[in-house]
Amino acid sequence: MTRLVIQIPCLDEALTLPATLADLPRSLPGITDIRVLVVDDGSRDDTASVARAHGVEHVVRHTHNQGLGRAFRTGLDQALKLGADIIVNLDGDGQYRGADIASLIAPLQTGSADIVIGDRQPARNPEFNLLKRGLQWLGSHAVRTLSGIDTPDAVSGFRAISREAALRLNILSQFSYTVEMIIQAAHRQMRVVSVPVSTNPARRPSRLFRNLPHFVGRQLVTMLRMYAMYRPTRLFFFSGGLFALLGLLPILRFLLYYLAGDGAGHIQSLLLGGVLTTVGFLLFVAGILADLIAMNRQILELTLEKVRRVELQDTETPSHHDDL
Numbered sequence: 075m076t077r078l079v080i081q082i083p084c085l086d087e088a089l090t091l092p093a094t095l096a097d098l099p100r101s102l103p104g105i106t107d108i109r110v111l112v113v114d115d116g117s118r119d120d121t122a123s124v125a126r127a128h129g130v131e132h133v134v135r136h137t138h139n140q141g142l143g144r145a146f147r148t149g150l151d152q153a154l155k156l157g158a159d160i161i162v163n164l165d166g167d168g169q170y171r172g173a174d175i176a177s178l179i180a181p182l183q184t185g186s187a188d189i190v191i192g193d194r195q196p197a198r199n200p201e202f203n204l205l206k207r208g209l210q211w212l213g214s215h216a217v218r219t220l221s222g223i224d225t226p227d228a229v230s231g232f233r234a235i236s237r238e239a240a241l242r243l244n245i246l247s248q249f250s251y252t253v254e255m256i257i258q259a260a261h262r263q264m265r266v267v268s269v270p271v272s273t274n275p276a277r278r279p280s281r282l283f284r285n286l287p288h289f290v291g292r293q294l295v296t297m298l299r300m301y302a303m304y305r306p307t308r309l310f311f312f313s314g315g316l317f318a319l320l321g322l323l324p325i326l327r328f329l330l331y332y333l334a335g336d337g338a339g340h341i342q343s344l345l346l347g348g349v350l351t352t353v354g355f356l357l358f359v360a361g362i363l364a365d366l367i368a369m370n371r372q373i374l375e376l377t378l379e380k381v382r383r384v385e386l387q388d389t390e391t392p393s394h395h396d397d398l
């Protein structure tokens with residue numbers, strides 16, 4: 075028996091949700107049971123009752139808007155509790171097509187991936203303007219640098235996730251889960267693949283893309299955080315080394331003058347050099363601390379995963395190796 079849970083995080087989707095739901099497949103090869111789960115993130119319209127009226131068995135509601143990242147996490151937790159073997163996430167605005175779910179979950183069914191991302195082919199998609207294409211390219215590039223995972227459409231909301239992967243993901247961002255999921259997956263040795271999908275024309279303007287600086291700012295913060303989280307030594311040792319090197323220059327300058335018998339007039343250089351090398355040293359220490367904290371986080375993550383398994387009475391042996 076293989077159960078698929080299709081989760082739809084929604085903010086004020088009462089108008090578009092009926093069409094999105096109607097488009098979902100009723101049966102799929104290799105799937106014995108399909109459940110639909112709507113996460114209503116504190117909508118001000120009647121998203122939740124519309125979902126129920128259209129036959130959605132599982133609706134979870136946040137009493138207050140918590141953001142897509144949190145809503146996604148609520149959805150994963152609930153889907154796991156519902157006994158999902160495979161979880162598919164798609165948007166409530168009907169951008170993605172139910173017909174693509176079969177090819178999206180195929181790599182999970184054959185065991186050749188842990189996470190599958192629906193690739194909207196941003197470079198060719200007529201729905202994306204030049205600006206959005208450029209952004210997509212930049213974003214996917216940044217994600218590849220951070221994670222080593224090559225995803226043509228890093229911010230796609232159309233994804234399939236195996237139960238194992240869902241048990242091990244800990245989405246912390248509030249704004250969105252998309253980029254964080256890929257970077258976490260990379261660091262937990264999960265296999266992420268992309269599958270081309272088609273899209274429906276936009277029925278309403280994006281809620282996540284309020285304006286360019288807002289969207290880019292939020293995604294940048296996520297990436298920086300991820301970088302500090304997963305590559306703390308690299309980040310801090312590199313910046314620390316840079317400061318220390320910069321600090322050495324004025325110190326050298328002072329020494330040269332000093333040796334030439336003219337040290338007294340160049341104490342400022344010594345001072346500046348001293349401050350810069352001290353900052354460098356502090357960053358270095360911060361790197362060591364961050365590394366220790368990262369080790370701690372890994373232990374917490376393993377604990378959390380095991381707690382989840384106990385909570386869900388998931389007795390299957392994990393299909394991965396602990397990466398501690």
Ligand SMILES: Nc1nc2c(ncn2[C@@H]2O[C@H](COP(=O)(O)OP(=O)(O)O)[C@@H](O)[C@H]2O)c(=O)[nH]1
Binds near residue numbers: 087114145281
């Ligand atoms: N839970 C939650 N979902 C949101 C929020 N903002 C947007 N969404 C949902 O996230 C999905 C994608 O949002 P959308 O506005 O279509 O952004 P797009 O991906 O840029 O098209 C939709 O299902 C929205 O209902 C939010 O603040 N919280």
Ligand SMILES: [Mg+2]
Binds near residue numbers: 280
């Ligand atoms: Mg949309």
